[in-house]
Amino acid sequence: MSATTTTRKSGAADKAARGGKRKTRKAGWWLPYALLAPAVVFELVIHVIPMATGIWMSFLKLTKMYISNWGNAPVTGLKNYQIALDFNSAIGAGLLKSFLITAAFTILVVGISWGLGMAAAVALQKSFFGRGFFRTLFLIPYALPMYAGVIAWKFMLQKDNGAINHFFFDNLGLPGARPFWLIGDNAFWAVVIVAIWRLWPFAFLMLMAGLQSIPNDVYEASAVDGAKPLRQWSSITLPMLRPVNMVLLLVMFLWTFNDFNTPFVLFGGSQPPAGDLISFHIYNASFLTWNFGSGAAMSVLLLLFLLIVSGIYLLFMNRRKDRA
Amino acid sequence: MKIRTFAAAAAIAALAVTATGCSGGTTNSGSTGGSGTTLTYWASNQGTSLENDKEVLTPELKKFQDETGIKVNLEVIGWNDLQTRIQTAVTSGQAPDVLNIGNTWAASLQSTGAFMPFDSAAFTAIGGKDKFVKTAMDTGGVPGQDPTSVPLYGLAYGLYYNKAMFKDAGLTPPTTWEEMVTDAKKLTTGSVHGMTLAAGSYTENSHFAFINAAQNGAEFFDASGKPTFTSDGVVNGIARYLDLMQTDKVVDPGNAQYDNGTKAINDFANGKAAMVLSQNNANSSIASQGMKDNQFGVVAFPAPAGGKDIATMVAGINMSIFKNTKNKDAALKFVKFMTSKDTQNTLDKSFAALPVLAGVTPTFTTDSALAKTFEDIYANKSKPLPLVSAEDQFESTVGKAMNQMFATVASGGTVSKADIKAALTTAQQAVEAAG
Numbered sequence: 001m002s003a004t005t006t007t008r009k010s011g012a013a014d015k016a017a018r019g020g021k022r023k024t025r026k027a028g029w030w031l032p033y034a035l036l037a038p039a040v041v042f043e044l045v046i047h048v049i050p051m052a053t054g055i056w057m058s059f060l061k062l063t064k065m066y067i068s069n070w071g072n073a074p075v076t077g078l079k080n081y082q083i084a085l086d087f088n089s090a091i092g093a094g095l096l097k098s099f100l101i102t103a104a105f106t107i108l109v110v111g112i113s114w115g116l117g118m119a120a121a122v123a124l125q126k127s128f129f130g131r132g133f134f135r136t137l138f139l140i141p142y143a144l145p146m147y148a149g150v151i152a153w154k155f156m157l158q159k160d161n162g163a164i165n166h167f168f169f170d171n172l173g174l175p176g177a178r179p180f181w182l183i184g185d186n187a188f189w190a191v192v193i194v195a196i197w198r199l200w201p202f203a204f205l206m207l208m209a210g211l212q213s214i215p216n217d218v219y220e221a222s223a224v225d226g227a228k229p230l231r232q233w234s235s236i237t238l239p240m241l242r243p244v245n246m247v248l249l250l251v252m253f254l255w256t257f258n259d260f261n262t263p264f265v266l267f268g269g270s271q272p273p274a275g276d277l278i279s280f281h282i283y284n285a286s287f288l289t290w291n292f293g294s295g296a297a298m299s300v301l302l303l304l305f306l307l308i309v310s311g312i313y314l315l316f317m318n319r320r321k322d323r324a
Numbered sequence: 325m326k327i328r329t330f331a332a333a334a335a336i337a338a339l340a341v342t343a344t345g346c347s348g349g350t351t352n353s354g355s356t357g358g359s360g361t362t363l364t365y366w367a368s369n370q371g372t373s374l375e376n377d378k379e380v381l382t383p384e385l386k387k388f389q390d391e392t393g394i395k396v397n398l399e400v401i402g403w404n405d406l407q408t409r410i411q412t413a414v415t416s417g418q419a420p421d422v423l424n425i426g427n428t429w430a431a432s433l434q435s436t437g438a439f440m441p442f443d444s445a446a447f448t449a450i451g452g453k454d455k456f457v458k459t460a461m462d463t464g465g466v467p468g469q470d471p472t473s474v475p476l477y478g479l480a481y482g483l484y485y486n487k488a489m490f491k492d493a494g495l496t497p498p499t500t501w502e503e504m505v506t507d508a509k510k511l512t513t514g515s516v517h518g519m520t521l522a523a524g525s526y527t528e529n530s531h532f533a534f535i536n537a538a539q540n541g542a543e544f545f546d547a548s549g550k551p552t553f554t555s556d557g558v559v560n561g562i563a564r565y566l567d568l569m570q571t572d573k574v575v576d577p578g579n580a581q582y583d584n585g586t587k588a589i590n591d592f593a594n595g596k597a598a599m600v601l602s603q604n605n606a607n608s609s610i611a612s613q614g615m616k617d618n619q620f621g622v623v624a625f626p627a628p629a630g631g632k633d634i635a636t637m638v639a640g641i642n643m644s645i646f647k648n649t650k651n652k653d654a655a656l657k658f659v660k661f662m663t664s665k666d667t668q669n670t671l672d673k674s675f676a677a678l679p680v681l682a683g684v685t686p687t688f689t690t691d692s693a694l695a696k697t698f699e700d701i702y703a704n705k706s707k708p709l710p711l712v713s714a715e716d717q718f719e720s721t722v723g724k725a726m727n728q729m730f731a732t733v734a735s736g737g738t739v740s741k742a743d744i745k746a747a748l749t750t751a752q753q754a755v756e757a758a759g
Contacts, residue, residue, distance in 0.1 A: 063758050064713075067415045068438035083757055090750035091757055160578050183524070183580055184735030268404070268583060272731055287408060288720040289758035292415075 051303075057296035064290035073293070080297035091285070095298060097273075098281035101188070105277060106256045109195045113252060114245075116196070117203025122233065125211050135208070142201035150265040153194045157181035157266075182267060187275035195262050199252060210244035211237070246317050253313075254306060278302060361654045362395045366409070366423035368641055370477065370605060370675035372586075372612045374400045380674040388661045394654045403527065403584065407716065413646070414438040421649040422658055425473055426527075427463040427642040428709040428719065434465040434472040435713035440645040440652070441470035449653075450474065450660040459703060460680040463638055466711055473642035476662060477671070478678030479603040480702040481535070481636035482622040484610075489516075489598040497621060501539075501564070501628035504599070508574035511598040518574035520597035523730040524583040526723030531637055531709075532601070533722050536561030538707050539631040544722070549712040551755045553722060553748040562726065562744050564628070570733045580727075580734035589613075592620075601625055603639055604698045607676040607689060622694055624701045635705040640680065678702050714755050721751035 058080055060066075066073035086092040120138055124131055141149060156163040158181075165178040181190045218236050227235070238245075260279040263271055271280055282302065286295025365385075371377045377400040385396045399420070401409055407429070413419035414436050425433060433439055440446070442464070447453045453461065460478050464471025483504070485497055489511055498504035508518025522528040534544065542557020552558075569575040576597070582588050585602055586609055592600035593613035600606070610620065624635035643662060645655045661667055663680070669687050672679055676688040678698055686695040709715055725747040729739045 064411075064414070064432070064436045067411070068417070068436050089757075090753035094750070159581065180577075180581070180731070180735045183731035184737070186735070273728060285754075287411065288724065289717045289754050290411060291758035294757065 054296050055300055057293055058300045060293045060296075062291070062293035062296070067290065067292065076293065080294045081301070083294060084298050084301060091294070094276075095278075095281065095285075098276045098278045101274070101276055102257060102278040105188070105192060105195070106253060108192050109199060109256045110249065110252045112196050113200040113203050114249065116200040117205075117207050120200075120204045121207035121211055122237065124208065138204050139201050141197050142205065146198070146261050147265055149198065150194060150262055153190075153197070154182070154266055157190050183272050185274045187267070187272035191263055191266055191275045191277070194266055195256065195259060198262060199256065203248060203252065206244055206248045207241065210241045214240045250310060250313060254310065257306060258302075360393060361651050362397060363422060363651055363654055363658055364397045364420035365399070365658070366406075366420045367398060367400045368406055368424040368426070369400060369402045370641065370677070372609050374402060376608075380671065384662075384667055384670065387667075388658065391661070392654075392657055394651075394657065396658065407720075417648060419646040419648065421651050421655045422643060422645055424476060424641050425644055427460075427473070427475065427640045428637070429716050430463055430471070430473045430642055430644075431466045431711040432713050432716035433644065434469070438647055439472035440647045440649070440655075441465075441472050442474060443470050446656060449656040450663060455663070455681055457680055457682050459638055459706065459708075460640060463640065463708055463711070464642060466713070473644040474659065474663060475640060475680035476643045477605075477641040477675060478680045478702060479605055479639035479641070480678060480698055480706060481531070481601055481603055481625055481639065482698060482701060483599055483625045484592060484602055484606060484620050484622050485599045486592070486595070486597075487619055487621050489595075497623045498626050499623070500626050501631070504626050505568070505572050505574065508568070508599060509572060512574050515596065517576045517591075517597045519568060519599045519601075520582075520588040520591040521568065521575055521579050521601065522582045522585045522588045523569065523575070523579045523734075524581050524727055525585060526727055527719060528585055528723075529726035529730070530719040530723030531639070532565050533558070533562050533726060534637055534709055535625065535634060535707075536565045538634045538637075539627040541632055543710070544718050545710040545712050545714070549710075549714065551714065551718065551752045553718075553752040553755075554745055558748065559741050559744050562729075562748075563741050566726070566729055566733065566739060566744070569730060570739060577734035580730040603636075604678060604688060605676040608674070617689070617691055617694075622697050624697070624705050633705055634707050635701050636707075638702070638706045638708040640677070714758075717755045717758060718751075721754050722748065725751050 059075055059077060060070075060073040061076045061079070062070065062073045083089065083091050084095055087096050120134075124134055124138075159165060159178055162181070164181065168174045169176075169178050179186055181187065214237065218240075219232055222232055222236060258279050259277060260283065263275055263277045263280045264283075267275060267280075271277075271284070279302075282295050282298045285298060286292050367377055367381055369377055371380055378398065381398055381400075385398060389395050403426075406424075406426070410423070410425065410429075410433065413423075414433075419438070434441075442450075442453075456475050457478070460475035461471070463475065464473050483498070490497065490507070493507075493510050495507050495510065498507050511518040521532075537544065537558040538561075540557035540561045542552075542555050542561060544551065544553060544558065546552050569577060569579070576591075579588065579591075585606070588597075588600050589602055589606050589609045590613055591597045592602075593610045593615040604622075607617070611617070624633075627633050627635070643659050645652070645659065649655050662671075665681060665684065668679060668681055668684065671677065673687040678688065679686055686699060688698075689695050710718065729744065729747065732739050732743075
């Protein structure tokens with residue numbers, strides 16, 4: 001706050017100085033700029049420049065003939081976008097299919113993760129013996145390094161020597177042939193399950209934190225009025241968690257829709273069509289054929305989609321909040 | 325949140341940054357070609373493991389340093405990563421001085437313009453073009469241009485069979501495709517299968533798409549370098565290979581998850597399959613699983629009756645020098661050393677490779693019959709993969725499409741010729757869009 005005031009003051013002083021005789025500036029006028037500079041530089045380097053590069057690439061014919069010298073790549077205008085959005089061609093159809101699979105994947109993963117997180121957070125709301133233990137236990141998937149966790153799943157989901165098939169077919173003695181989990185249609189469910197396992201502890205953590213802020217008296221008062229737990233949940237917990245949920249769902253949506261690591265580690269080099277999530281699809285589209293311009297165009301389309309969805313969501317939620 | 329939103333757009337840039345971070349700075353300053361220079365060398369995985377490669381190469385690099393005073397920093401890169409690493413190196417310019425490439429990529433990588441062409445001066449520096457076997461040298465790049473790579477190891481596919489299993493079943497090694505299938509059916513009993521394939525490896529799959537199509541006389545590219553993936557010969561060739569699992573049922577459906585050749589070789593060496601298709605460097609992997617040299621034999625991968633007698637593509641490893649190296653002279657000295665007779669003798673033996681030098685006796689096996697079989701396949705029954713710039717795209721798009729076909733078959737579906745043609749049409753469109 002004080003920094004802004006100083007800036008404004010020194011700005012005014014500058015103008016005055018320029019208008020009249022050249023006076024020396026106030027000592028320390030540069031300090032706020034100096035303090036802001038690192039943030040601005042890093043913002044540029046980490047966000048703005050890569051993004052601008054990506055957008056610029058999407059207008060180029062950046063194939064392997066040109067990648068050793070980007071400057072020579074010819075500008076193709078919107079051609080990369082035309083190819084990506086021509087749903088009658090193989091590339092466009094592939095992108096559309098991948099988009100739909102990702103949408104289904106996101107709805108399932110975010111919905112179920114939120115449900116599990118909510119259930120666990122409510123269950124652990126009241127203090128009881130062993131609560132700390134369960135809290136820690138539930139957070140383990142989130143604390144594990146991503147790669148280690150997903151690789152463990154990859155081993156468990158193997159057809160012939162994986163733990164999942166071993167459990168169902170050797171221990172429980174289920175009839176029938178062991179299914180493949182990582183190839184064919186089951187791959188979709190495999191990646192959904194692993195993604196939920198990854199994501200739900202985050203929902204749990206955020207909701208648990210949110211629940212701490214709800215005063216106990218509200219519950220006590222409602223209990224006096226005869227409200228049962230379900231009614232308490234729907235009439236107190238849920239509305240009071242509204243701000244948390246609003247951010248939580250958006251963040252989970254964005255993470256899940258963009259998820260690259262889970263399918264990449266789970267499926268390795270070639271993803272099955274049923275688990276063809278969009279980030280991974282774009283990566284493959286770029287690297288399989290060295291067509292980085294086309295990949296960049298698809299990325300920009302994805303970015304636009306996510307921006308639009310996030311924008312509408314926030315607008316809608318804020319309206320409702322204002323009305324409430 | 326913001327980071328996530330932009331992650332997609334920045335993905336490629338970020339990937340480039342991370343991958344470069346992994347590879348580390350490799351630019352070297354200082355005098356070129358003299359002592360005190362340090363070269364960076366990316367080796368491909370030829371031995372039984374990345375560690376094994378390091379153990380084999382380190383003494384040779386030491387010898388090179390003793391001779392010339394040039395130090396070589398070695399990094400061994402697995403096949404799943406090598407192509408991506410090379411792409412990243414080309415894109416970012418953060419590249420090694422010298423590297424190994426799959427010889428089938430030579431023409432593709434040449435078209436990036438990131439590799440040093442071997443002109444006559446460069447060839448003189450490494451001991452002359454004529455020291456190489458012509459079959460191997462022809463894979464160096466697009467015909468009619470200065471090649472950007474020179475052969476290092478020669479490889480060829482062969483059909484390995486388990487001698488004891490064949491003897492017990494009263495069979496002799498097959499000479500036609502039909503015999504091979506009949507034999508494989510006989511040998512498929514219980515948990516043992518007639519054949520094992522690396523059906524989840526896109527490189528292996530694309531190689532066999534090429535070989536089976538070549539047996540039908542079909543080409544993946546026409547004379548002008550345009551893809552012709554959907555011709556009948558190609559579709560039928562892929563269908564024939566796929567049917568080993570689909571209709572002949574001589575391949576365990578579990579093989580659809582074998583994403584590298586070693587997994588199939590292990591099944592063969594452990595008696596789970598009677599035959600395996602592999603390049604001649606399988607010998608070291610087979611031995612590491614405890615199967616003795618006299619327990620298996622090799623014949624040429626047979627063509628169907630009436631087909632062209634093509635058993636392999638001209639496989640192998642080539643060596644390239646990055647154009648922007650600051651140590652060109654040292655790099656050339658290193659290539660000369662690696663392709664010298666002495667070094668080749670040692671490395672061919674350790675990595676079970678065929679000689680790429682003219683007039684050299686193979687050292688990869690002590691079994692002269694085996695050596696002769698592979699030499700015959702390499703010299704007389706081989707065909708180079710298309711020497712066009714889109715070759716690597718053929719490998720990745722067709723190979724990955726075949727991974728999916730095997731996955732469909734393995735998980736109980738069927739893949740008809742129409743399905744194959746549809747998948748190949750998709751692959752062809754992807755290649756055309758990038759062309």
